[in-house]
Every structure is written in C-alpha cells, then in structure tokens.
Amino acid sequence: MRKLFLIFLFFNQLYAELILEITQGTDDPYRVAILPFSGDTEMSEELESIIKNNLNRSGEFETFGEEELLSSPSSEEEIVFNDFKILNIDYLVMGSIAGGDVIYNVFDISKSSKIRTSTVFGIPNKNRQLAHYISDGIYEEITGLKGISSTRILYVTENEKFNLVVADADGKNEQILLESNEPIISPVWSPDSKRVAYVSFETGMAKVFIQNIGTGEREVVIENSSQISSPAWSPDGKFLSLTLYQDGNAEIYILNLRNKNLTRLTNHYSIDTESSWSPRGSKIMFTSGRSGSPQLYEIDLRRFNSKPKRITFEGNYNAKGSYMPDNQGIVFVHRSESEFKIAMKYFDENFIRPLTVSQMDESPSISPNGNVIVYAIKDGNKGLLAGVTLSGAKFKLPASNGAVREPAWSGYLR
Amino acid sequence: MRFLRSNFSFLVAILFLASCSSMNVTEETVNANNVKTVKASQMMDENITYDSQAVFANATIYFDFDKTNLTSKSLQTLKSVAEALNENSQLRVTLAGHADERGTREYNLALGQRRAEAVSQYLILNGVSKNRLVVKSFGEEKPIAFGQDEESYSKNRRVEIN
Numbered sequence: 020m021r022k023l024f025l026i027f028l029f030f031n032q033l034y035a036e037l038i039l040e041i042t043q044g045t046d047d048p049y050r051v052a053i054l055p056f057s058g059d060t061e062m063s064e065e066l067e068s069i070i071k072n073n074l075n076r077s078g079e080f081e082t083f084g085e086e087e088l089l090s091s092p093s094s095e096e097e098i099v100f101n102d103f104k105i106l107n108i109d110y111l112v113m114g115s116i117a118g119g120d121v122i123y124n125v126f127d128i129s130k131s132s133k134i135r136t137s138t139v140f141g142i143p144n145k146n147r148q149l150a151h152y153i154s155d156g157i158y159e160e161i162t163g164l165k166g167i168s169s170t171r172i173l174y175v176t177e178n179e180k181f182n183l184v185v186a187d188a189d190g191k192n193e194q195i196l197l198e199s200n201e202p203i204i205s206p207v208w209s210p211d212s213k214r215v216a217y218v219s220f221e222t223g224m225a226k227v228f229i230q231n232i233g234t235g236e237r238e239v240v241i242e243n244s245s246q247i248s249s250p251a252w253s254p255d256g257k258f259l260s261l262t263l264y265q266d267g268n269a270e271i272y273i274l275n276l277r278n279k280n281l282t283r284l285t286n287h288y289s290i291d292t293e294s295s296w297s298p299r300g301s302k303i304m305f306t307s308g309r310s311g312s313p314q315l316y317e318i319d320l321r322r323f324n325s326k327p328k329r330i331t332f333e334g335n336y337n338a339k340g341s342y343m344p345d346n347q348g349i350v351f352v353h354r355s356e357s358e359f360k361i362a363m364k365y366f367d368e369n370f371i372r373p374l375t376v377s378q379m380d381e382s383p384s385i386s387p388n389g390n391v392i393v394y395a396i397k398d399g400n401k402g403l404l405a406g407v408t409l410s411g412a413k414f415k416l417p418a419s420n421g422a423v424r425e426p427a428w429s430g431y432l433r
Numbered sequence: 434m435r436f437l438r439s440n441f442s443f444l445v446a447i448l449f450l451a452s453c454s455s456m457n458v459t460e461e462t463v464n465a466n467n468v469k470t471v472k473a474s475q476m477m478d479e480n481i482t483y484d485s486q487a488v489f490a491n492a493t494i495y496f497d498f499d500k501t502n503l504t505s506k507s508l509q510t511l512k513s514v515a516e517a518l519n520e521n522s523q524l525r526v527t528l529a530g531h532a533d534e535r536g537t538r539e540y541n542l543a544l545g546q547r548r549a550e551a552v553s554q555y556l557i558l559n560g561v562s563k564n565r566l567v568v569k570s571f572g573e574e575k576p577i578a579f580g581q582d583e584e585s586y587s588k589n590r591r592v593e594i595n
Binding site: 132133134135136137138139140141142145148149152156160169171185194195196197198199200201202204205219220221223224225230231232233234235237246248249262264267268269290292293306308312313336338339352354359379381382397400425432433 | 455456457458459460461462463464465466467468469470471472473474499534535536537538539540542543544546547550568569570571572574575579581
C-alpha cells in the first residue's frame with residue numbers, strides 16, 4: 020500500500036524560505052513513537068516537531084506522538100511494551116532535557132529492550148541543530164545507515180538578485196553565502212564541507228571562486244582572461260577539476276590547489292565539461308559531445324595516458340554525471356522523448372533507471388549516505404528543488420518566493 | 434574448582450559484553466556551523482572600454498537547436514558586421530554566446546561558447562584581428578524570452594555582438 024504523506028511547513032522569514040512538502044512515502048515504513056522529552060516542555064515541542072519531520076521526510080519512517088498512543092510512560096520503568104505492540108509500533112524514543120543538553124533512549128518494542136542511549140550536548144540558539152543530531156542518532160540506530168538530517172544543502176536563488184544560499188537538509192535555517200547581481204552556477208562543497216567552489220559571472224565572464232563558509236574569504240582560482248567553469252573537488256581536497264576555455268573550446272584540466280599547477284586532462288575539438296571524481300579519486304567522469312551528442316565518459320587517472328571510455332549509450336543526451344558514494348553506480352541527467360529526467364545506472368547492470376518523471380529536471384546531487392538525490396525542477400516558469408530516495412520516497416522543497424536551483428549536498432557535518 | 438571459578442567469571446564477562454553490545458551508548462556535541470555573508474564585487478570587464486563602442490557593429494546571430502554552425506541568414510548579418518569592424522579599426526567587440534534552457538547548465542555554457550567562437554572565426558577569416566574580439570558565454574543564464582516553447586527557445590540561442 021502506498022502511504023501518502025502531506026506535510027506543509029511554513030516559516031516566514033526575511034527572505035525566501037524553502038517549504039518542505041512530502042509527496043510520497045515508501046511502502047512499509049518503520050513505525051516510531053516519539054514521546055515528549057521531560058524537563059522542558061517548550062524545547063521538547065520544538066525538538067519533537069523537527070525530529071518527526073526529519074524522519075518522515077526520509078520516507079522510511081512513520082512517526083507517532085503522545086496523543087496517538089495508548090500510554091505515555093514518563094520513565095523507563097513505566098513502559099508497557101504491549102501498549103506499543105498492539106499499535107504495531109516498532110520503536111519507541113523517549114528522553115530528557117537538562118541545561119540545554121538531551122539524553123535520549125531508543126527501545127526496540129519487539130524485543131522489549133533498550134537498544135540505544137545517547138547524550139547530545141547543545142549550544143545556545145542551536146536547538147534545531149540539536150534536533151537534527153537526535154534525528155540522525157535514531158535513524159542510524161534503526162536503519163544502520165548514517166543519518167543526513169544534520170547535513171546541509173547549498174543552492175542558488177534568483178529573485179531580482181542572485182544568492183548562493185546554504186540551508187539545513189530540511190530547507191530551514193537559510194543563510195546567504197554570496198549576494199550578486201550576476202548569475203551564479205555549479206556550486207560544490209569541499210570534501211571537508213568547510214569551503215565551497217562555484218561559478219560567478221560577477222566580472223562579466225564565468226570564473227570559478229573558492230569561498231570559506233565561516234570566514235567569507237574568497238578567491239578566484241585562476242587569474243587569466245578566459246572563462247573558467249564547472250569546479251569539482253578531488254576527494255582528498257588537494258585538486259580541483261575545472262573546465263577551461265583558453266584553447267577556444269571547453270577542455271577539462273586538473274588544478275593542484277597548493278602550487279596552482281594545471282594539468283590538461285582532455286584534448287578534443289568537441290565540448291568536454293562537467294567533470295566529477297569517483298569516491299576514491301581514481302577516476303574522473305565528464306560530459307563530452309565527441310560522439311555527436313552529450314554522453315558520459317570516464318578517464319582512469321591511475322593509468323598513464325589513458326583514453327576516455329564512453330559509459331552511457333541509451334538515448335542522445337546523458338550529462339552532468341556524479342558517482343554514488345559507495346561507487347556502485349552513477350546518477351545523471353538523461354533525455355528521453357524530449358523530457359529531461361534524473362536517471363541512475365548501476366555499474367553491474369546494462370540498463371538505466373529513470374528516477375524522476377517531470378520534464379526539465381537537472382543538477383542532481385547525492386546525499387553523503389547515498390540514499391537521497393536532490394535535484395532542480397521547473398514548475399511552470401518557476402525553479403524549485405525536489406528529492407527522491409532510493410527507497411522510492413519523494414519530496415519537494417519549493418521556495419516561498421523566487422526561483423531555486425543548482426542544489427549541492429554537503430558531506431557529513433556531525 | 435579453580436578452573437570452574439575462572440570459567441564462571443569468564444562467562445559473566447561474556448554475558449556482560451553481550452548485553453552491552455546490544456545497546457549503543459553515544460555522546461556528542463552540536464556543531465556551530467557559522468556562516469558569513471559576502472557581496473560579490475561588481476568588477477568591470479577589464480577587456481573592453483565600452484565608451485568607444487559604436488552601435489553599427491551591434492548585431493544578434495541566431496542558431497538552430499543544439500547547433501553551433503552559422504546559418505545562411507546569419508552569414509548576411511555577419512558580413513555587414515565584418516565590414517563595419519574593418520572600416521573602424523579602433524573598434525573592439527564582445528561576442529557573447531547564449532543557449533536555450535534545455536539541457537544542463539554547464540553543457541549550455543560550453544555550447545554558447547562554441548557559438549561565439551563560430552562568429553569569432555568568421556570575423557577573423559574576414560580580416561578582423563583576433564585581439565579586437567572578446568569571446569565568452571552566458572549559457573542559459575541570460576534568456577531574453579521566457580516561454581517554454583520553440584519561439585522563446587529560438588530567440589535565446591544566440592550570439593550578441595556589441
């Protein structure tokens with residue numbers, strides 16, 4: 020049975036806040052009861068609502084609050100496991116707040132036992148962050164997969180001006196990294212998620228900048244007179260692959276960030292761009308027009324003078340590829356029957372799997388646990404973000420005003 | 434007896450470890466994740482001084498979908514641009530390529546660049562010195578028509594000369 024979740028959240032702030040809307044959950048979610056945290060009613064309500072939204076958004080959970088349960092134990096000793104078994108609840112979360120810190124416990128109802136006890140030390144004005152940490156702990160304990168509630172998403176908004184924005188993975192807590200009168204495209208995170216690289220047209224021409232998120236310090240990566248675009252960090256953070264146009268045509272180069280040495284990677288009269296690194300940094304995938312239409316190619320960096328190998332063959336438009344974090348396959352933009360969709364291909368399969376159904380989907384970015392893909396869609400003339408999990412859940416992150424595009428998922432921040 | 438006792442304590446230790454391993458105990462502190470907002474400096478294009486511009490070299494050249502070659506119609510326009518540039522040897526122009534919104538942003542940036550390069554090559558072949566031309570692309574980032582139809586798309590696939 021398909022469960023339909025419809026959750027609207029509304030937060031009005033000074034600038035466009037993303038509104039999360041879960042459009043479709045998975046078939047058989049974990050049923051989790053979350054009781055109020057004792058010790059601070061107001062803070063508990065804030066934490067509960069954020070945690071429930073985080074878990075529900077993953078599509079893998081259905082959460083239950085105090086009012087939907089048969090009993091609400093105030094201590095471990097008072098738990099009547101049968102009250103939860105009757106409701107087919109799989110897990111119970113309860114905890115307490117003291118001095119801004121939270122201790123929470125996770126119980127496995129079927130085993131009638133406690134499976135986790137965790138302490139999260141809070142810092143002032145970061146309750147949202149604290150709730151994300153608790154969400155991730157619950158998620159990890161139950162699914163065995165690392166949680167992504169405490170990660171962040173980078174994206175570009177256009178509303179007269181162009182802004183490069185960073186927000187929590189639930190679309191809240193938006194903060195502007197860069198304000199500009201000119202377009203910004205292709206933002207990416209450094210592997211340690213402390214810096215971002217992006218293409219800004221502020222000088223009148225595409226240039227790649229690196230910016231420190233915490234200090235705001237920024238620099239143009241290469242000083243020359245031609246345009247530069249499409250940055251991608253190597254997994255060790257030492258190199259940036261880029262598209263340079265100095266040869267009169269888009270070619271991919273690798274920039275050593277320490278000594279600024281440039282190494283040319285591609286050499287072809289057709290377009291070569293949109294490079295991305297494999298999780299271990301041994302391969303680079305890129306989009307090339309050398310076959311007559313955009314297709315994905317791969318270069319093995321461990322081999323001397325290795326030739327690009329074509330890896331997509333279905334359809335006449337496959338572009339902007341990225342590797343899945345477990346290196347099991349790739350995610351990319353695929354055109355079929357004049358519609359642009361996000362698609363996935365596992366390396367051990369010889370067919371592609373379309374993941375989305377709209378017409379102008381682009382810029383897929385994969386969560387660090389590999390479980391969720393965020394991408395940009397067009398709804399009429401308006402750009403907004405949407406997400407799909409590998410388990411089939413879907414959600415949208417429309418901005419309350421202005422267009423949103425070019426999402427990029429951070430690494431783990433916790 | 435001694436053997437039994439040590440065996441027993443061993444068993445207790447095993448049971449204790451087993452009960453521990455079924456429960457996770459963690460401790461962590463929330464990260465501050467501070468962010469600083471920056472405003473982009475509006476540096477001027479270093480390559481061109483616009484006050485020496487003459488309007489008669491301005492033109493827009495249009496392209497077919499996914500194509501970068503010049504059509505016969507655009508060749509006529511370019512012929513008069515080349516003449517204007519050859520008559521005014523002080524003139525420098527920017528060739529800015531654009532694409533329609535279909536396809537990925539970076540590929541469209543490269544496509545716009547190839548369109549601008551095609552125009553540049555024509556002008557060079559017709560006697561305009563390369564250092565009088567600045568070639569660049571805005572990809573799909575600066576559309577002039579906003580519909581999602583062929584009429585709008587065809588207006589956006591262009592090279593602006595000015």
